[in-house]
Amino acid sequence: MNEQIDQLAGFLDRHRNVLVLTGAGLSTASGIPGYRDEEGVRRGKAPVQGPEFRSSDALRRRYWARSMVGWPTLAHAEPNAGHRALARLESAGRVGQVITQNVDGLHQRAGTARLIELHGNIHTVRCLACERRQHRAELQQRLLRDNPALGSVLAQPLPDGDAQVEPEALEEFIVPHCEACGGVLQPDVVFFGDNIPAERTRHALQWMDEADALLVVGSSLMVFSGFRFCKLAAAAGKPIAAVNAGKTRADELITLKLALPAQEVLPAVAGLLAAT
Template structure:
């Protein structure tokens, strides 16, 4: 259990500000069994993620992505919101926090009951055709993958972040990537890959949320990716206080007014109960 003084400090941070913007990262979903990208020192672990430009340019990169995703996605699809996700939904419903935006692509905030979530990096459960812009559920595309690659049905591998898996070899020579059933075009998960930028309209909305907020609460993010860290820089430049609930180092440690190094799924329910 977190001690009362720790919860008291965080509670006063929330009650002292009317519009607290919450930014979440992979650390809030580890309690749901979804691995994160970094260790407690903020160092990336595991293989290098697929880069967006390479995905669009090279068939081999797409085959690698879809082969690993075919094996890894079911683990992510089965993940359930944890107590941290549910506590944030409750805090929002009670008016204790304002807007919620996330770097995660797992959709667990919405499943926990949060509304109006701004997904900075998109949603892994949606797939788009880059040619005709048709949209599919990721579950539908999983069916295409199963049909085209029967030899891989039932394959298992160590889960990696965002539905990836440590598959060896990364893409068997016989693997077939999925294609759009309408036009035969290239399919891509509707997420922002590494090497790509957050879409301009989504970025504009996020910046407007930060501008409207009077404080920032970071939950489960090392902030090593600039798309999240920039909000801390904006808050600090505007004199808005920043608190964080995160296990380990963050890129913005020197900017924080308050930091709790504890699992979000443990701290956030205690915070909610404290404020009830």
């Protein structure tokens, strides 16, 4: 492991502007379940599709009921040593910017400043009609007030604040609506089947264009929105390093790979670079 730590420290030391791309594997040490196993295969059922969420009352009831039960896992999650190490590396000028596929908000809480949340932030809820925004924590209080029977339900936590809630628990569930206009509420995230906002994409691609190397942390890269950065880096001849415990979609493009936990690797690298 020490040799690999040295290699990754050398990678960061050699390159002036390293762009970091992070995924769910970085946040599992904070108690947030990941989407995939070590082979990159998705666990559980297919995720919510954006178009279906907006068109189906039943799907919105299912989503908000499961979110109400699963929310405490996200609400109580704290940045882990990997998040904090990336913030230190950024502050020390060892990495340039961070693009995250995660919606958990842990990078900001750890202190990362130059950040793009590619898929949004689940701690904010917006109205699809009037665009009013509110904190997800505030909405949780409404959900608990309107659905007290579900407030005591224990369920297996799933990624991004979801939980395994059985259909019979959903029949009487009261779905929240916008208090200002009565419109449909949606977490301020990019659901599967939806497009990343154009300006956010433009900004992220500009960072990739300006970077001279790419570091992937905790992502299998099975979703194209992340994989595209590896394709762009490889096409431009920019080296790619990865810290990921399992298989990635870009393994053949990666120059240096550490199949080790990010919460162990990144603090060690940050400490080594600080010493040098």
